[in-house]
Structure formats: C-alpha cells, structure tokens
Amino acid sequence: MFRNFKMVSRVVFGRGCFAQVSDILKEKRSRDRSVMVFLVDDVFENTSLKNRLPLEKDDLLIWVSTKDEPKTKYVDELRDQVKTYMADKPANLPDGVIGIGGGATMDLAKAVSLMLTNPGSSADYQGWDLIKNPAVYHAAIPTLAGTGAEVSRTTVLTGPEKKLGINSDHTVFDQIILDPELIAGAPNPQRFYTGMDCYIHCVESLEGTFLNSFSQAYGEKAMALCQDVFLSDPPDADDKLMMASYCGGMSIAYSQVGVCHAMSYGLAFVLGTHHGIGNSIVFDYLEEFYPQGVREFRRMMEKSNIDLPRNLTANLSEAQLDTMVRVALVMEPLWENALGKDWKTIMTPEKIRALYLKM
Ligand code: NAD
Numbered sequence: 001m002f003r004n005f006k007m008v009s010r011v012v013f014g015r016g017c018f019a020q021v022s023d024i025l026k027e028k029r030s031r032d033r034s035v036m037v038f039l040v041d042d043v044f045e046n047t048s049l050k051n052r053l054p055l056e057k058d059d060l061l062i063w064v065s066t067k068d069e070p071k072t073k074y075v076d077e078l079r080d081q082v083k084t085y086m087a088d089k090p091a092n093l094p095d096g097v098i099g100i101g102g103g104a105t106m107d108l109a110k111a112v113s114l115m116l117t118n119p120g121s122s123a124d125y126q127g128w129d130l131i132k133n134p135a136v137y138h139a140a141i142p143t144l145a146g147t148g149a150e151v152s153r154t155t156v157l158t159g160p161e162k163k164l165g166i167n168s169d170h171t172v173f174d175q176i177i178l179d180p181e182l183i184a185g186a187p188n189p190q191r192f193y194t195g196m197d198c199y200i201h202c203v204e205s206l207e208g209t210f211l212n213s214f215s216q217a218y219g220e221k222a223m224a225l226c227q228d229v230f231l232s233d234p235p236d237a238d239d240k241l242m243m244a245s246y247c248g249g250m251s252i253a254y255s256q257v258g259v260c261h262a263m264s265y266g267l268a269f270v271l272g273t274h275h276g277i278g279n280s281i282v283f284d285y286l287e288e289f290y291p292q293g294v295r296e297f298r299r300m301m302e303k304s305n306i307d308l309p310r311n312l313t314a315n316l317s318e319a320q321l322d323t324m325v326r327v328a329l330v331m332e333p334l335w336e337n338a339l340g341k342d343w344k345t346i347m348t349p350e351k352i353r354a355l356y357l358k359m
C-alpha cells in the first residue's frame with residue numbers, strides 16, 4: 001500500500017507575511033464573538049512581537065513554556081484552560097488554535113487542537129491513527145526553522161510511559177505562515193541545533209532504504225539549502241533555512257529518519273535532552289553509518305563555532321542505560337530505514353549501548 005499523504009492545506013511564504021495573519025484568520029472566524037486561541041512561546045512575552053499579535057476582543061492568548069519538551073500532561077492542562085475559557089462563550093469550541101514558536105510550540109498547538117475534539121488524555125492517542133475526530137482549525141507560525149513540525153503529521157509528546165507522537169492526518173496544520181523575519185532573531189547555538197535537525201533529516205532520508213523519488217526530490221533540495229546556509233552564510237539565509245525545514249519535513253514524511261533520531265529519542269527520554277541538541281550530540285558519533293554527512297556536519301559546526309556538550313552518559317546508572325537502549329530500539333521503522341530489514345543483526349543492544357557510552 002502506498003501512503004496517501006495528507007499535506008498542509010494552505011501556505012504563505014515571504015518576509016513580512018506575518019502582517020497578513022489577521023486577514024487569514026478573519027475568513028475562519030465564524031461570528032462576531034469568535035475566539036481564536038494563540039499559543040505563543042513565552043520567550044516572546046517581553047518583545048515587540050507581543051504588540052503585533054492580531055488579537056481580537058474575545059481571543060485567548062496563552063504564553064506557553066518550552067523549557068521542557070511538550071508533555072501529555074501539559075497538553076491536557078492547556079486543553080482544560082481553553083475549555084474553561086469557552087464555558088461562558090456562545091460557542092463550545094474556539095474557531096482556531098494558532099501556534100507561534102519553534103517545534104515545541106507548534107506541537108502544542110497541534111495537540112491542543114486535537115484534544116479539544118477528542119475525549120480523554122492526549123496520552124491515549126500517542127501512536128498511529130488513534131485520533132477519531134477532526135481537530136479544530138489549527139495554524140502554525142514558526143519562529144525557528146529546522147524541525148519540519150510545520151509540515152508533519154505528528155505532534156511529539158512525552159507521556160507517562162513513552163515519548164511518542166500523535167500521528168494522524170488530523171494532526172496536519174490547516175495553514176502555515178512562513179515569515180523568515182520571525183526566525184531572524186533566533187540565537188546560536190539554538191538556531192544551529194534546530195537547523196541541524198533539518199540537515200540530519202536530509203542525511204537520514206537520503207541514505208535510507210525507504211528512499212523514493214518523492215523523498216529524494218525534497219531531501220536533495222533541503223540538503224543543498226542547508227549546505228548553503230551553514231557553509232556559505234548567504235544574505236538570505238533565513239529564507240533558505242525556512243524552506244530547507246519545509247522540504248526536509250516533506251522528505252521524511254514520505255520516507256523515514258534513521259539511526260540518529262532513534263538514539264536521540266533514548267537520550268531525550270532518560271536525560272530530557274532536547275531534540276535539536278540531542279540529534280547533534282548523537283550525530284557526531286555516527287561516522288560509521290553516515291560518513292560523508294558526519295564530516296560535513298563537523299565543518300558546519302566549526303563554521304558556527306559550536307562546542308557540543310560531552311560526557312552526558314558518564315554518570316548514568318545501569319538501569320538508566322538499559323532504558324536508553326530500550327527506548328531507542330523500540331523505533332523499529334527508523335532502524336529498518338537506516339540499516340535494512342536485517343537491522344537487528346547489525347544494531348544489537350550491546351552495540352547501541354557502546355555508542356551511548358561514548359557520548
Ligand atoms: P523549541 O521549540 O524547543 O525551542 C527551543 C528554544 O528556542 C526555546 O527556549 C524557545 O523559547 C526558543 N525560541 C524559539 N524561537 C525563538 C526565537 N525566534 N528567538 C529566540 N528564541 C527562540 O525548538 P525546536 O528545535 O524548533 O523544536 C524542538 C521541538 O520540536 C521538540 O519538542 C521536538 O520533539 C519537536 N519536533 C517535532 C517534530 C514534528 O514533526 N512534530 C519534528 C521534530 C521536532
């Protein structure tokens with residue numbers, strides 16, 4: 001069976017297009033007292049962006065924390081906060097949920113929009129195609145580029161038992177607004193780590209056994225854009241990085257990621273290491289699997305003056321290491337994409353453990 005890929009319905013791209021958000025949302029507002037919920041990364045709470053948010057009278061603005069990667073508990077709390085706010089409004093549901101921030105905030109917006117129309121806890125839906133009801137309208141406005149969360153059909157959540165996305169066609173955004181001016185202020189090393197997430201998506205997709213022309217077309221373009229941004233630093237680097245993120249996301253959507261992402265999930269689950277930095281830490285030790293990609297990654301690191309954290313696993317207990325290995329090995333499609341159908345003979349628990357111990 002071939003995947004019937006659900007894509008984002010509408011895309012705006014361009015410097016300054018953020019100014020158009022109000023008009024775009026106007027079409028979605030159902031009544032005079034309509035409510036749009038804005039989930040905005042709290043890093044912007046004391047910046048000029050706050051005054052540029054296109055809020056109408058009854059809209060709800062929630063500053064979200066991205067100190068931790070999104071947890072199911074936090075998603076449920078945000079959903080409850082929206083429901084409480086709606087209690088004395090004419091409609092039961094808001095007309096939309098708009099996420100403004102990096103991958104974490106975009107994932108929160110996806111998850112909250114889904115949980116407003118699906119009963120229970122978001123932890124119940126971690127997995128594949130468990131969502132029954134369409135989400136409320138949801139849109140994303142990225143302020144960091146690289147994760148591809150703006151185009152993916154997942155929202156990555158850490159639950160009580162697992163770190164796993166809510167993968168569903170209903171997760172996909174109805175609208176994305178890609179304004180390169182919004183990522184211009186992202187500081188290093190965060191900009192670099194999130195950008196490397198995209199670069200690693202390209203390497204893992206292009207080197208994977210699941211590769212096909214759809215993924216290759218997007219992956220090669222995204223890879224070339226990353227090379228330009230991180231090796232030549234052109235004047236329009238922000239525009240290019242934004243399109244790299246988009247194309248990188250499209251590439252893995254129709255193939256899969258690989259060794260680095262599987263191992264980075266283990267680091268995240270046990271140590272709480274965030275996605276971009278975790279991928280960068282792991283990738284530096286994967287020359288055996290991705291020789292060319294790792295060498296180029298190191299050149300990019302040097303050019304951006306990045307010092308990776310080391311000795312992360314030095315003080316882990318045996319139990320923690322076991323968990324790390326277990327969490328990584330659960331990601332079977334990722335291993336199969338990277339190493340083929342017989343991946344279990346190549347990537348044994350001992351091998352993966354030895355790799356972790358180097359980090
Ligand atoms: P992030 O959203 O976690 O943000 C990282 C930091 O940068 C935060 O402190 C944030 O406040 C800050 N920040 C964001 N924009 C900024 C700006 N313009 N200026 C200054 N600071 C800014 O980072 P990310 O790398 O974009 O996203 C990582 C998250 O995305 C993880 O939670 C990961 O699980 C998720 N993810 C999701 C998908 C998906 O397909 N859904 C794919 C990859 C990663």
Ligand code: ZN
Binds near residue numbers: 261279
């Ligand atoms: Zn990633």
